[in-house]
Amino acid sequence: MTGWTRLGSVPTPERGDPGPAETITSADVIPSPVYLDAATAAPLHPVARQALLAALDDGWTDPDRLYAPARRARQLLDAAREAAADTLGVRPDELSFTASGTTAAHSAVLGGLAGRRRTGAALVHSAIEHSAVLHAAERHVAGGGTATSVPVDRLGRLDLDAWSAAVTRPRVALAALIAASHEVGTVQPVDAAVSTCFAAGVPLYVDAAQVVGRMPVPAGWSVLSASARKWGGPPGVGLLVVRKGTRWESPWPADEHESGRAPGTVNLPAVVAAAASLRAAAADAATEAARLSPLVDRIRARVAAEVPDVEVVGDPEHRLPHLVTFSCLYVDGEALLHALDRRGFAVSSGSSCTSSTLRPSHVLEAMGVLSHGNVRVSLHRDTTEADVDRFLAELPGIVADLRAQAGVVGL
């Protein structure tokens, strides 16, 4: 093994180092891994890797200091901000980098409410927001505010009449709507929700984590958040955009970083990589969507046809190009995840047995669809047609085996 060059350095195997030889019997052969959980984190985009490595050399100084290396860091940060803002079609001074997508969502909700506290303390949100938004809402309610959850239909589409009724009530400080469901892929009627909010004078916060870098971002919102690892950027970078004229007040202790919107020094190399990969992902978004969307259609059709007693959920048309979710009747979600993992497939699940709280996904619950035996498959730029076909070839047998083991065949 190379890499033991200096005493005290951390040994790192060279890329492609085969490691010590082992005897492998045919029963041990694990098929090549197929990663299908891009909605959690997409594999690092090559542009992100390249930018990250380059920025490690220049991006470790504090951009706020006044010496030459710090000025170099400041240039990198400014360039990253301009690139990200340009990609999203916003002004650079409207965009802040945060420590994660979750932090950006917390800031969007709590800051949007704080900025409008003289108007009222009512928050309106859809029933299918990301848990980061719901947890911020819980904090708001614990502090004496109110939160109204607006239902969705069986396909996961916002109930616009209920939304309109909730938003036009007096004393609404902020409305929050996810651009597209991270769990079932249903794209939300953001344009219609924007119109209602605009007429009521209520600012709208859009959680755009699943659409930024993949689809055009809807217009008309006041606050937006996103997460770099969803588009192939590194983990630990979120975006918070607050449009000019929006009453937003930081919910955090005073701090001068990121225009006072995100406390603490940014992870500059990661921010540079996030911005570079965002530009690359957005440039390829239409092509990638055109490639991945038919693969999602194929999964939707073949899972429904070839796995008995399965419910493919979410809107089949107005959906994300890369994400599909289904639930298998009588199958334990955790057992299904492990069985798929043993065959090399990495997917996620909204089933209660796979969550730390042992509660089913609030999204599946709000839609009224089966929550056990749930699988979410999400594709990315490295996903091939062959990967999808192998998954589709193996899934029916894996589900059938689990049902046979549980003695539920024919129920």
Added chain:
Amino acid sequence: MTTPEPDEILDCLGQRCPLPVIALARRLPELPVGAVIRVLADDPAAAVDIPAWCRMRQQEFLGTAGTAHHIRRRR
């Protein structure tokens, strides 16, 4: 909703999903059409999955009261 008087009670308290749904799927076809079964299940997923099962199997979901879920055999 008024709680219907069940013809049978299935105790699935403490069982995790999908077990209560499986127990329901095993028992309901053994009851006559029109019979009402009460499934006691405290796994929060049961409140989602029992109505979903009724929809998939064209059985009648009557409602939930606490941890008691009521289903009528329709076919």
